[in-house]
Amino acid sequence: MSVTHLTAPGERVDSEPVTLRVGVVGAGFMGRVHAEAARRAGATVVAATASRPDRAAAAARAVGAERGYPGVAELLGTAGVDVVHICTPNATHAPVAAAALAAGAHVVCEKPLATGLAEATGLAAAAVDRVATVPFVYRFHPMVRELRARLAAGEAGTVATVTGSYLQDWLSRPTDDDWRVDSGLGGASRAFGDIGSHWADLFEFVTGDRITRLSARTAVVHERGTQQVPPTEDLAALLFTTAAGTVGTLVVSQVAAGRKNRLHLEISGTDASFAFDQEDPERLWAGRRAGGQVLLRDPATLHPSAARYVRLPAGHAQGYQDCFDAFVADTYAAIRGEAPAGLPTFADGLRTVRVTDAVLSSAAGDGEWVEVTP
Amino acid sequence: MSVTHLTAPGERVDSEPVTLRVGVVGAGFMGRVHAEAARRAGATVVAATASRPDRAAAAARAVGAERGYPGVAELLGTAGVDVVHICTPNATHAPVAAAALAAGAHVVCEKPLATGLAEATGLAAAAVDRVATVPFVYRFHPMVRELRARLAAGEAGTVATVTGSYLQDWLSRPTDDDWRVDSGLGGASRAFGDIGSHWADLFEFVTGDRITRLSARTAVVHERGTQQVPPTEDLAALLFTTAAGTVGTLVVSQVAAGRKNRLHLEISGTDASFAFDQEDPERLWAGRRAGGQVLLRDPATLHPSAARYVRLPAGHAQGYQDCFDAFVADTYAAIRGEAPAGLPTFADGLRTVRVTDAVLSSAAGDGEWVEVTP
Amino acid sequence: MSVTHLTAPGERVDSEPVTLRVGVVGAGFMGRVHAEAARRAGATVVAATASRPDRAAAAARAVGAERGYPGVAELLGTAGVDVVHICTPNATHAPVAAAALAAGAHVVCEKPLATGLAEATGLAAAAVDRVATVPFVYRFHPMVRELRARLAAGEAGTVATVTGSYLQDWLSRPTDDDWRVDSGLGGASRAFGDIGSHWADLFEFVTGDRITRLSARTAVVHERGTQQVPPTEDLAALLFTTAAGTVGTLVVSQVAAGRKNRLHLEISGTDASFAFDQEDPERLWAGRRAGGQVLLRDPATLHPSAARYVRLPAGHAQGYQDCFDAFVADTYAAIRGEAPAGLPTFADGLRTVRVTDAVLSSAAGDGEWVEVTP
Amino acid sequence: MSVTHLTAPGERVDSEPVTLRVGVVGAGFMGRVHAEAARRAGATVVAATASRPDRAAAAARAVGAERGYPGVAELLGTAGVDVVHICTPNATHAPVAAAALAAGAHVVCEKPLATGLAEATGLAAAAVDRVATVPFVYRFHPMVRELRARLAAGEAGTVATVTGSYLQDWLSRPTDDDWRVDSGLGGASRAFGDIGSHWADLFEFVTGDRITRLSARTAVVHERGTQQVPPTEDLAALLFTTAAGTVGTLVVSQVAAGRKNRLHLEISGTDASFAFDQEDPERLWAGRRAGGQVLLRDPATLHPSAARYVRLPAGHAQGYQDCFDAFVADTYAAIRGEAPAGLPTFADGLRTVRVTDAVLSSAAGDGEWVEVTP
Ligand SMILES: NC(=O)c1ccc[n+]([C@@H]2O[C@H](COP(=O)([O-])OP(=O)(O)OC[C@H]3O[C@@H](n4cnc5c(N)ncnc54)[C@H](O)[C@@H]3O)[C@@H](O)[C@H]2O)c1
Ligand SMILES: NC(=O)c1ccc[n+]([C@@H]2O[C@H](COP(=O)([O-])OP(=O)(O)OC[C@H]3O[C@@H](n4cnc5c(N)ncnc54)[C@H](O)[C@@H]3O)[C@@H](O)[C@H]2O)c1
Ligand SMILES: NC(=O)c1ccc[n+]([C@@H]2O[C@H](COP(=O)([O-])OP(=O)(O)OC[C@H]3O[C@@H](n4cnc5c(N)ncnc54)[C@H](O)[C@@H]3O)[C@@H](O)[C@H]2O)c1
Ligand SMILES: NC(=O)c1ccc[n+]([C@@H]2O[C@H](COP(=O)([O-])OP(=O)(O)OC[C@H]3O[C@@H](n4cnc5c(N)ncnc54)[C@H](O)[C@@H]3O)[C@@H](O)[C@H]2O)c1
Structure with missing residues (x-):
């Protein structure tokens, strides 16, 4: 293989970008x-x-x-x-x-x-x-960056609790099947590895915090054709604590009728709380003692780190492909030597594998508390 | 005291009701x-x-x-x-x-x-x-009864997970204080005893299920004037399993800025899921693989056990006092010898004290799993 | 009849209130x-x-x-x-x-x-x-008073447009019938007289403005058993202008499947806009260039004129009966000699009859513009 | 110019598509x-x-x-x-x-x-x-096609009323300006020509109906630097009737604080009603007497004519660019000789110019009723 025409990461280039x-x-x-x-x-x-x-x-x-x-x-x-x-x-x-x-x-x-x-x-x-990246693409929704900027600025006060869920229903019936069900192809963890990993990455990304200890339960609801022994979990639920002292819960399920791809998180602080729903990514709820705000993806009001991912005026919805495109564009920018903030790397990929590993090992021990390797 | 003119519970009366x-x-x-x-x-x-x-x-x-x-x-x-x-x-x-x-x-x-x-x-x-009752009054919202009737009829299929929260912000600042903060008046548990108990009762009431084991974490976020040693918790979070095999989470907090009295529960089944929000009690979300419904408090469509608590036509909001009134009316009906379904008794009061006790003891053991006495 | 023991309106009383x-x-x-x-x-x-x-x-x-x-x-x-x-x-x-x-x-x-x-x-x-009052009771929702106070304070800037609707479905089928259908009992106007009148009163109440000219269309969708000749309208729609120069629209229908009692109004100003939905009366949406707020019925933040109608803490829903009770309490307070603000009197009742009359006469003239007598 | 290598519209091609x-x-x-x-x-x-x-x-x-x-x-x-x-x-x-x-x-x-x-x-x-098309791109949201399919199938029963609005706030301040304000560049109609035209096209597209008569009011709220004499309207409001007998209202404004690009329509039928909001294009509300449904953009449940525009699984939001892309793809398919349904052509462009013309002429006559040329 000949990747000779590219600069190393970090090295700046002045000439026209070479087509990757x-x-x-x-x-x-x-x-x-x-x-x-x-x-x-x-x-x-x-x-x-x-x-x-x-x-x-x-x-x-x-x-x-x-x-x-x-x-x-x-x-x-x-x-x-x-x-x-x-x-x-x-x-x-x-x-x-x-x-x-x-x-x-x-x-x-x-x-x-x-x-x-x-x-x-x-x-x-x-x-x-x-450059080695992993598509934790929800990081690229502008309102996710807005949330991250606001939390970094301390707007929430003490982040006391987080309530999370990631719910889908495409495997809600016993006849639903997929290669992910087969641990030989999908890995030992299914629901958590597949979608819980997204939630964990997003939570740690927006807060800059780390899940340090957790107790988890998993369950298999349906026997399925390609299920192996031991079967992969249909759902997982967690109680966890973080380095910063936040206490959180997370429910992950692929058998939750009526929910398609609902990654939801509500971060409750003493000064402000925030809620984000991946299925409604153009809005961010911000609650304060005096009432709630619905923040819109409006370039006129977003933090620069969020406005960076705005492609269209307010009220012209950006969607999943837009955040995916932004992730790939940032990956390629890194290849060209730039250093875009918030790029999910193999280090982040490893991090969620560690969280997944902790979930499985806690669940195997009937929910015993386990430390997550930082 | 002379309570001679009243019939014993269970005894039916034909005459005009005596004024209590x-x-x-x-x-x-x-x-x-x-x-x-x-x-x-x-x-x-x-x-x-x-x-x-x-x-x-x-x-x-x-x-x-x-x-x-x-x-x-x-x-x-x-x-x-x-x-x-x-x-x-x-x-x-x-x-x-x-x-x-x-x-x-x-x-x-x-x-x-x-x-x-x-x-x-x-x-x-x-x-x-x-007759000895405890005002777990959220049971008296018509849409709660509707939820209960639908779950009892098996509409949800296997109830796999439940995601819960009860969030308030009236104690979000260090200067906020109340007699509930003082364990001598409020008891050893504050956030859980005060509002978590409502959630636990509601969950068990609508599902007919029982929380059997739990792991809990609590935290004290602010020092307050009337706080004793040990201080009462500002928040509690739980992971639990039930007799029926459901896995659930619950976050309870009185320091969650922007939430006033938000008791929320989402029950995720393999056939249908349901979400109820106490601050929006006239609606019940019902999700199925083919889409979601927003069920309204409409006497024309409610289950009889829910329609019983309808006082006003659809679209004319009933509120908190209406469900409180219904609770008291049912208590008095029981005193007159009737047997209204779903009346929360001292047995139910004891039940939530047991759950609270389990929460405190798990939290004292750093989240160790404890059994809840049935 | 002997109403001798009561003071005239306006006369203050010091003694204990006489039971009416x-x-x-x-x-x-x-x-x-x-x-x-x-x-x-x-x-x-x-x-x-x-x-x-x-x-x-x-x-x-x-x-x-x-x-x-x-x-x-x-x-x-x-x-x-x-x-x-x-x-x-x-x-x-x-x-x-x-x-x-x-x-x-x-x-x-x-x-x-x-x-x-x-x-x-x-x-x-x-x-x-x-004291002679008419139950335009929606005036007594605290969030309606909040809206009124904010508009009176000029928060909206120039109120440029208003978009209104009042939709019900209890007459959506041809077999649905009621005494209101019979013009001999219900009057010549049905949909507008019955519910449009509420909308008109609410709009004029919150804005302090007056509908001055209007063009209206009405329609009869179903023949019904008790319908007379000419039949009463199933729906009415209006374009109107106001004394202050606002342009507005209103759709009133009793044949709108899926809507129970949905009185909705969105008042769009150059500085702020407000939306209120009678079926969700505990909230008021306030939009500004920089984003939207969801104002809650929270005594801690409401204008005094709105807080006056708060009976329960934030997050404990007040409903229709609560606003009805407040209307009657204020009527009786007026009888006792007090002067509660915003009491809907026979003058207000006459006002909406004038609007109704203008609607019918415009509709009879194929939507010709008519003046509304002030 | 040489456009020799292309087939005429309607003529089918078997060979590989030529790059346009x-x-x-x-x-x-x-x-x-x-x-x-x-x-x-x-x-x-x-x-x-x-x-x-x-x-x-x-x-x-x-x-x-x-x-x-x-x-x-x-x-x-x-x-x-x-x-x-x-x-x-x-x-x-x-x-x-x-x-x-x-x-x-x-x-x-x-x-x-x-x-x-x-x-x-x-x-x-x-x-x-x-092939000559006009980007009325909202037609290409899958949920718009779903709505169209359901109306065509008669699901709504008699469509009695429609309540519409298209609200923006980017010109809400007197200092806001743009070439659209200048009638020499933007045309005699601003708010209606710019965005009202989208609403009119969408309404006629989903219903297959035609606005036949209308009464309109327009207003100029701010003087602006590039404003000509006569100035272009900041807002327009309409009352209209259709060929099928529906009565409708529409408010169009570019000075409505808090709304970014909110094209909203609620079509109220005797059997079912539907509401669509362009800012939340992944959902369609469908109301029936027995309750409401929130239809999701789920390929598993959509009508084939809507599923055609699905690019991503349910819960992975499609946005504005996706519908724009679909419009251009369909235009090019037509150039290649296919006949995609619902392509907005110059005939549709002419149609909305006619509606705009009627709006201006009615407004010039103080809201007098005018016929819209079919
Ligand atoms: N980041 C995200 O948001 C996101 C979303 C969905 C899927 N994914 C991930 O993407 C991956 C693929 O998922 P998918 O939904 O596209 O699955 P898929 O089943 O649609 O596609 C997988 C493809 O890989 C092919 N394949 C299998 N073994 C191969 C091999 N050895 N060499 C080459 N090709 C091989 C299959 O034939 C198939 O075409 C998974 O790891 C999944 O976790 C990520
Ligand atoms: N079921 C519900 O939804 C709900 C809601 C709120 C409060 N509560 C419960 O109601 C109880 C009261 O709460 P509150 O909010 O009304 O508190 P509060 O402070 O408003 O009222 C308590 C009252 O009790 C009085 N009091 C104190 N000690 C007394 C004594 N020995 N004898 C007689 N009166 C005494 C106080 O003077 C005060 O007036 C608490 O136990 C609380 O948990 C239940
Ligand atoms: N303010 C509001 O929000 C609101 C809401 C609903 C109804 N209303 C109004 O209330 C009035 C009653 O409506 P309703 O829904 O209660 O109707 P309803 O049919 O339930 O009750 C009307 C009652 O009046 C009785 N009645 C008829 N003629 C009478 C007479 N001559 N003397 C005494 N009683 C007579 C009937 O037997 C019936 O019991 C209507 O004018 C209606 O517009 C107002
Ligand atoms: N379909 C939709 O949803 C939609 C959305 C926005 C705008 N539009 C329409 O798109 C058109 C452009 O709007 P915009 O928002 O892109 O405006 P814009 O001001 O951003 O762009 C217009 C461009 O045209 C250029 N221009 C002006 N005169 C020209 C000429 N004679 N020859 C070549 N270029 C010239 C200008 O320099 C400018 O770059 C308008 O007609 C508008 O109505 C449609």
Whole structure:
């Protein structure tokens, strides 16, 4: 692989940006979203691979890549890509990411970074001289940045409690199935690894705080066709404390009828409280003793760190793809040597693997309290 | 005391209802609410007592009673009351309730029933041949009954998780103070005993389920003037499991800026989910895989057990006093020998004292899991 | 009739308030609501009449009156009432109110004050030395008073537009019927007279402005059993201008599926806008260029003129009956010689009859613009 | 200009789609949005022009075009574009569109299609053998299509009333100014032409109905620097009737503090009502006598004509750019010979110019009723 034309991270460039050459591994739902965002960020999607050599061309077509490759090795060896986007089932993330880093590529690796703590630790260590990011994309909603800026400014006073949930219903019926259900592909944790990890990242990102101890319960509600032994959890619920002394709860479920992708968090401080709902990302509720405000994504009033992610005037809704695009654009900016704030890296990916690990180990011990490695 | 003209509970009466004679102990905020509800239920508020003999007349005026009495003993001994409403600070509930029962009166005793488990147990045992209720009045919102009826009918499928919170902000500042802060008056638990108890009762009431094990954390955020050693908690957060296998979380706080009296619960089932917000009690959200419904308090569509509490047509909001009135009316109906469903009795009062006790003992053990006595 | 023990309006009294003796004419839905509010205001409901002499006793029972009377004449002649509450079908309001005033009683007359402009004018003229009110009770929601206070203080800047609606669905099916459908009982205007009148009163009350010119359209959607020729309208829609130069619209319908009693108004000013929804009366939305606020009915933050109507702490919902009670209490306070602000009198009742008359006459002229008599 | 390689509309093609060559006239806010959507639809933005020859290169950079041209004539004469996107101030739309059509190009022309009725009529006539569309992009929100499908299926029963508003606040202060304020650039109608036109198109699109008669009022609230004589309106309000007999109201304002881009419509039928808010485009409220539903943009439950515009799973918000992209993609599909349903054409552009014309002429006649030419 030849990634010779790129500067190292941190090195500033004055000339016109070189068009990045992107390879996409895994051409499913996320593969398409990544490829689209890559193009919108000005990159060229040159290569794609599927799960089987005979589907190489189909994968290329699915994500709009110039060429399909029979496998990751071929893609890394001959496509001359600058960045590899890993959009495959979870268990494959670690080996593909390791190979991509070894080949000198920058890497965008889907969450969870790895299905095991050891691999995640290894990847975070290996990622040091390349840009290596994980799409915790909710960080890129302008109102999330606004929340982060306000908390950083101390607006909330003492953050006493946080009430969280991430609820979905696409697995609410026993007949619902997916590769995520199979621990061999999805990893030992399903609901928490898949979506709880997003919540944990978002909470720690907006508060700048760390979950330090937790007690967790998990449950399996349905037997499913591809379920292994032991089965992966349909839901997880946590009680936790943080480095700053906040006490929090979190309910994560993929069997909650009527909720599609509802990541919700309410941060309750003594001076102000804030509530954010990922399904309604253009608004942020801010409550004070004297009443509540509904803050809008209005460039005229947002903190600069939030206004940075505004693409459209107030009242013209930005959505999920917009925050995804911003994540990829920031990743590429980092590759070009810039240092955008709040980029979720492999270190962040490792962090949520640690939280997931703590959740599983607490749940295995009937909710016993466990420390989360910082 | 002479409560001779009343039938025992369970005994049906055909004649015109006798006008109940009511005594109110404690003429503060709740004393006035109870007295008003008593009058609306057709009773006569004949007696009131205050905290000091010299305020007897003022207490009578405050609640609109015919006469003020220097103390509970005098009221019980000479006022000829059928029912005593106990609306004083928590620590006084148990002795006053015991005395009232001993005097043969029916009793409405504010929550928490007692500040100690032993007293609560004694009261529940003593209450057997009198009507003895505790104002867990949120049970009397029609939409709460609707929720209960739907859960009883199995509409939710498997209730997998529940996400709860009860948030207030009236103690969010260090200068905020109240008798509840003083453990000598309010009891060892403040936030949980005061409002968490309502949530626990409501959850168990609508589901018919029981919290069996829990892990809890509490915290004291502010030092306050009347705070004792050990101080009472500003907040509590719980992870719990139930007899039916539901996993739940609950955050209770009196220092959550921007929330006034927000008791919220979202019950997530595999077939349907339901969310109720005490500050918006005329609506109930019902979510299903195919979308969400906002159920209204419309007599035309409610379950009979909910329609029973409808006083006004749809769109003419019922409020807190309406559910309080319904609670008192049902208590008096029970005194007249009827058996209204869902009346919160001393047994229910004892139950929440047990939950509170478990919360404090888990929190004292750094969140260790404790069993809740059924 | 002997109303000798009462002071004239305006005359202050120092002695204990005399218990008012109340007579209720019409013992249907509103008769019960009025009687309940009268009792809560400390009055005694001594008399009631029904539509037929043989239902006198039943009427008394229905509203909890001491005695039933065969007719209005008997009630006025012998019951010794201080105040008469008129809760009968619309066409009877004027003759009963005139008789009650003639008998020297204070009068609370349901809206519409009369079904004809001449009668309404006569009543307003006749009411001068008695307290004579019309239950435009939405004025008594604390958040309505808050809105009024803020508009009076100029917070909105120039009030440029108002968008209004009052939507119900209880007549949405052709088989739905009611005495209101019959113009002989309900009057020539149905939807507007019945509910549009409430909206018009509320708008003029909160703004202190006057609708001066309007263009209206009405429609009859269903033929119904008791419909007369010409039929009464199922809906009305208006474009109007005001004395202050505001331009507004209003849609009134009783055939709008899914809406129960939704009186909504959004007042859009150049500095601030406000939205109020009668079905969610504990909140008031206030929008400014920099974002929106949700103002809560919190005694700690309300304007004194609004806080006056607070009965319960923030977060303990007040409802329709609470505002009805406040209206009756203020009416009785006026009878006792006080001068509560914002009491809706026969002059206000006449005012909405004028607006209704203008609506019908514009609609009859295919929406031609008509002046509304001030 | 040579647009030789394209098929005529209606003619089906089997071969690979040829990459369309796009020219963008006007490189402001909309120019960028159009160019981005063009690229996402697979086209190449080859040309751009600015308002002045010396800004040609800057315009090209702003929209990412290959080359800047000094003027429209040069662009049409030498750039070899297949499609021209007109994104300039309103008064220039008609001449540029006419020139582009004359040059044989397909045209996407921003609304309003023209500032005069005669020009708009001419353009609609001239557009017959080219694809010529107007970005009434709100049509491309999936929930708008869902609403349209449900109304077409008769779900609402008789649509009796519609309550509409389109409120913004970016011109709420006297110091706010813009080229739209100047009638020479923006046209004689400002608020209505700019945003009322969107509402009118959306209403007629979802209902398939036609506004036939209307009475309108307009007002100028602030004097502004670029205001001409006569000034353009800050607001307009309408009462209207439709071919199907619906009665409706609409308030349009650009001086409504607190509202950013709030296009709202509530369609009230006898069987069901529907409400849509452009600022919350992922939801559609559907009310029925038995209660209300909140329909979500969930591919699993949407009508096929709505599901067609789903790009992301439920709960992953789509936004304004997504609907814009869909509009451009459909325009290009039409250029390739397909016939996507609901494409807003010059005929639709003409239609809203007619409505705007009627609004101005009614307002000039103090709200006199005018017919809208079909
Ligand atoms: N960041 C987010 O918000 C977000 C959202 C959804 C999914 N994800 C993550 O994205 C990843 C993919 O999820 P998805 O929803 O796109 O799943 P998907 O099933 O739609 O796509 C996975 C694709 O990977 C292919 N594949 C499997 N094994 C492969 C291999 N060895 N080499 C190449 N391709 C292979 C499959 O054929 C399939 O096309 C998962 O790790 C998931 O956790 C992240
Ligand atoms: N069920 C509910 O929803 C609800 C709501 C609020 C309060 N409460 C409960 O009601 C009780 C009273 O609370 P409150 O808010 O009315 O408090 P409060 O301070 O307003 O009133 C308490 C009153 O009791 C009087 N008092 C104190 N000691 C007394 C004594 N020995 N004898 C007679 N009177 C005495 C005080 O003078 C005061 O007037 C508490 O136990 C509280 O938990 C219940
Ligand atoms: N202010 C409000 O918010 C509000 C709300 C609802 C109704 N109203 C008004 O209240 C009035 C009554 O409405 P309602 O909903 O109670 O109707 P209803 O039909 O429930 O009650 C009307 C009652 O009047 C009785 N009646 C008829 N003719 C009579 C007569 N000549 N003498 C004595 N009684 C007679 C009927 O038997 C019936 O009991 C109407 O004018 C209506 O506009 C006002
Ligand atoms: N469909 C929608 O939802 C929507 C939304 C916003 C604006 N618009 C329409 O888009 C058009 C542009 O609005 P905008 O907000 O982008 O305005 P803008 O002021 O941001 O951009 C207009 C651009 O046109 C350029 N221009 C002016 N005269 C020109 C000429 N003769 N030739 C070439 N360029 C010229 C200006 O320099 C400017 O860059 C307007 O007609 C407006 O009504 C539509």
